[in-house]
Structures are given as structure tokens and as C-alpha cells.
Amino acid sequence: MDAALRCPKCQLALVADRLREATFVACFGCGTPIRAIAFPALNRPLRDPAAAAPAGEGESSCFFHTSRPAQSACEQCGRFICGLCEVEVGPKKLCPTCLTAGREAGGFSQLETTRARWDYRCLLLALVPLLFWPATLITAPAAVFLAFRFWKAPGSLVNPSRWRLVLAVAVAVAQLAGWIILAIAVSTDLFNGGTAE
Amino acid sequence: MNPPEPLGPTGLRTWNRRHRIYLCGDHLLLVGFDGFSENYRRFYLRDLQGLLVQRTSRRLWINLVFGLAAALLLLPVVIPGSPVEVIVGFGVIALGPLAVVVVNSVAGPTCRTVLQTAVQATDVPALRRVGDFERCFARIRPLVIAAQDEAGATVPEADSTPPAAA
Numbered sequence: 001m002d003a004a005l006r007c008p009k010c011q012l013a014l015v016a017d018r019l020r021e022a023t024f025v026a027c028f029g030c031g032t033p034i035r036a037i038a039f040p041a042l043n044r045p046l047r048d049p050a051a052a053a054p055a056g057e058g059e060s061s062c063f064f065h066t067s068r069p070a071q072s073a074c075e076q077c078g079r080f081i082c083g084l085c086e087v088e089v090g091p092k093k094l095c096p097t098c099l100t101a102g103r104e105a106g107g108f109s110q111l112e113t114t115r116a117r118w119d120y121r122c123l124l125l126a127l128v129p130l131l132f133w134p135a136t137l138i139t140a141p142a143a144v145f146l147a148f149r150f151w152k153a154p155g156s157l158v159n160p161s162r163w164r165l166v167l168a169v170a171v172a173v174a175q176l177a178g179w180i181i182l183a184i185a186v187s188t189d190l191f192n193g194g195t196a197e
Numbered sequence: 198m199n200p201p202e203p204l205g206p207t208g209l210r211t212w213n214r215r216h217r218i219y220l221c222g223d224h225l226l227l228v229g230f231d232g233f234s235e236n237y238r239r240f241y242l243r244d245l246q247g248l249l250v251q252r253t254s255r256r257l258w259i260n261l262v263f264g265l266a267a268a269l270l271l272l273p274v275v276i277p278g279s280p281v282e283v284i285v286g287f288g289v290i291a292l293g294p295l296a297v298v299v300v301n302s303v304a305g306p307t308c309r310t311v312l313q314t315a316v317q318a319t320d321v322p323a324l325r326r327v328g329d330f331e332r333c334f335a336r337i338r339p340l341v342i343a344a345q346d347e348a349g350a351t352v353p354e355a356d357s358t359p360p361a362a363a
Contacts, residue, residue, distance in 0.1 A: 003246065003315070005247040005249060006249075006313070007249070007251075008249050008251045008309060008311040008318070009251060024250070034249060034250065034251050035249070035250040036247060036249050036250075037247055037248045037249075037250075037334070038246070039245050039247055039248075039345055040342065041245060041315070041345050042246040044345070113237055113238070114234055114235065114236045115234060115237075116234045117233060117235055124232075156228075156235055157201070157226070157237060158201040158217075158228055158235075
């Protein structure tokens with residue numbers, strides 16, 4: 001692919017005089033007002049890790065590609081790796097094996113693409129059934145169970161606070177307390193009614 | 198590692214998702230939230246080739262729809278002989294759509310922001326107002342330039358002068 005910014009609407013490559021940081025300019029292709037801002041990386045040639053020369057005699061070679069020269073060492077296991085195998089994960093350079101192992105173990109937050117928000121789920125489970133309160137007999141214990149089951153589960157990457165879990169437990173416990181009070185009141189009434197007869 | 202710094206407004210919605218963009222050290226983190234889970238997309242500053250902002254007519258359409266609704270609700274005011282209770286009742290209800298029109302107008306023109314790297318061009322639904330984009334761009338521009346200078350790139354010729362009048 002040629003290095004060029006493209007109109008988001010018609011995909012026409014924008015020529016240099018259309019790259020304006022400060023103003024909107026009509027695209028030549030579709031006439032849409034566009035502001036195109038180019039960064040230095042647009043003109044940077046793509047690195048081709050496969051283009052390296054084969055490893056010479058006496059030169060360290062890649063653990064995975066023995067014909068290729070080593071460029072660095074994996075910061076996890078220490079194996080020599082070439083440009084093809086080197087993967088940057090945050091500040092670290094890793095080999096594919098350590099990358100796979102770390103990903104399976106959930107060790108790299110930089111590689112996560114999704115996270116379950118158990119705090120929201122528990123809070124919804126505690127609050128929404130209030131619209132149909134008899135359901136809280138089932139949902140309140142479920143909310144408490146889920147809150148404690150996933151208490152240590154990683155929360156949001158950007159907002160790791162647990163206040164929603166605390167609120168969910170508080171609301172669910174209040175619902176359970178309400179049910180217990182109701183049960184005591186009903187059983188006391190029944191008991192008193194039974195003795196009166 | 199620095200805590201994520203929000204760059205755009207909170208809670209911008211597409212039909213089923215809320216979006217927000219954060220600056221996390223050496224990359225931008227685009228967070229989408231559907232009420233049950235979050236998904237993340239990362240764009241490293243050193244890889245950003247460009248940003249494209251396309252004007253959209255969303256603000257106009259929102260103002261038209263809600264302005265029309267407010268106008269319909271205010272019809273009893275102009276119809277002679279309407280009871281005062283009806284005028285007041287509909288007038289109060291019309292405040293809702295009118296508030297939407299005012300807030301939407303004050304928030305500024307709408308846009309679609311696309312972020313381009315060597316391998317993809319991605320919509321950034323967290324930046325859908327030109328003003329939000331300006332603030333975000335002012336924050337990340339020096340960081341992107343610094344990150345890419347470290348990578349030894351050359352600066353492309355970018356024309357920042359206004360276009361000549363047609």
C-alpha cells in the first residue's frame with residue numbers, strides 16, 4: 001500500500017496540498033470537507049524484518065530460525081531472536097513462545113482486548129430486579145455470590161475501582177435483610193394467630 | 198506506568214456502546230463499553246501516520262428533529278383559544294427537546310475522526326465533535342512527534358496555511 005492518507009468517505013489518496021492541519025479542505029474525489037493531519041511516520045519506510053542477511057559463520061543465530069542472525073535476546077527466557085520473532089510488549093522484547101505463554105496466563109495487560117465488567121453486572125443484578133421486587137429473593141443472593149466470586153477479578157483497565165461491587169453487595173444484603181424481616185414478621189403473625197385460636 | 202488520561206468526553210454512544218479515548222503513556226487506548234464488558238483497541242503513538250477529520254451533518258439533523266418536536270409541542274401557544282393549562286403543560290414538555298437543541302448547538306460542529314496507521318484506518322467514535330478533536334489533537338501532537346522523532350522518521354511537508362479562496 002502506498003503511504004498516503006485517504007479520504008474516509010471515498011478512499012481517494014489525498015495529495016500533499018490537501019494535507020492541512022488547520023482547516024477543512026474539500027476532497028477531490030467526493031467534495032467532503034476533510035482535515036488531514038500527517039505525522040512523520042507517514043513517510044517512514046516500513047521495517048522489513050525478513051530482509052536481514054543470513055547469519056554468518058561464528059555469528060549468533062535466532063533460536064527459531066537458525067539461518068537468520070540474532071538481533072536481541074528475549075527478556076523473559078533469554079533465547080536469541082531475530083527481527084521476525086521479536087515482539088515488543090510494552091517495554092519488553094519477547095519471543096513468540098513467551099508471548100503465547102504470557103497471553104494464556106493473562107500476564108500482559110497490554111495484550112488484552114476485552115474485559116468482563118463484573119462490577120456492572122453485579123450492580124445491575126442487584127438493582128434492576130427492584131422493578132419486580134419478588135425476583136430479588138433469587139437475584140439478591142446471586143448478586144452477593146457473584147460479587148464475592150469475582151471480587152479479585154481484574155476490573156476495568158482504565159477505572160479499576162470496586163465501588164460498584166461494594167454498592168451491589170450493600171443493596172443485595174439490604175434486600176436479603178428485607179426478606180428475613182418479612183419472613184420473621186409473617187412467621188410471628190402466624191404463630192400469634194395460631195395461639196390466639 | 199502512568200494512569201490512563203481521558204482525552205475525550207465521557208459516554209459518547211454509538212447505538213449499543215459507549216466510547217472513550219485515553220492516553221496511556223506510549224499509546225492511545227480506545228475503550229468501548231456495552232454495559233457488561235469493555236473492549237480495548239490500542240494505537241501506538243510511534244505508528245500513527247495521520248488523523249482525518251470529516252465534517253458530518255449530525256448536529257444539523259439532531260437540531261432539525263428535536264427542533265421540529267419542540268415546535269409541534271409549542272403549537273398550542275400559537276393556536277388561538279388554547280386553554281392556559283394546555284399551553285403550560287405542552288410548554289413544559291417542549292423544554293426537553295429545546296434543551297437538546299441548545300446543548301447540541303453549544304457543543305459545536307460534529308465530525309467523524311479516523312485514525313490511520315500503516316495497516317489500518319479506524320473510526321474513533323469517541324471524538325465526534327470538532328472541539329473534542331481539537332483538544333485531543335493539541336494534547337497528543339507533541340507526544341506523537343516526539344515518539345516518531347525517536348524512531349528516526351522524517352517530517353512530511355504539511356501545509357498549515359488556509360486554502361486559497363476558490
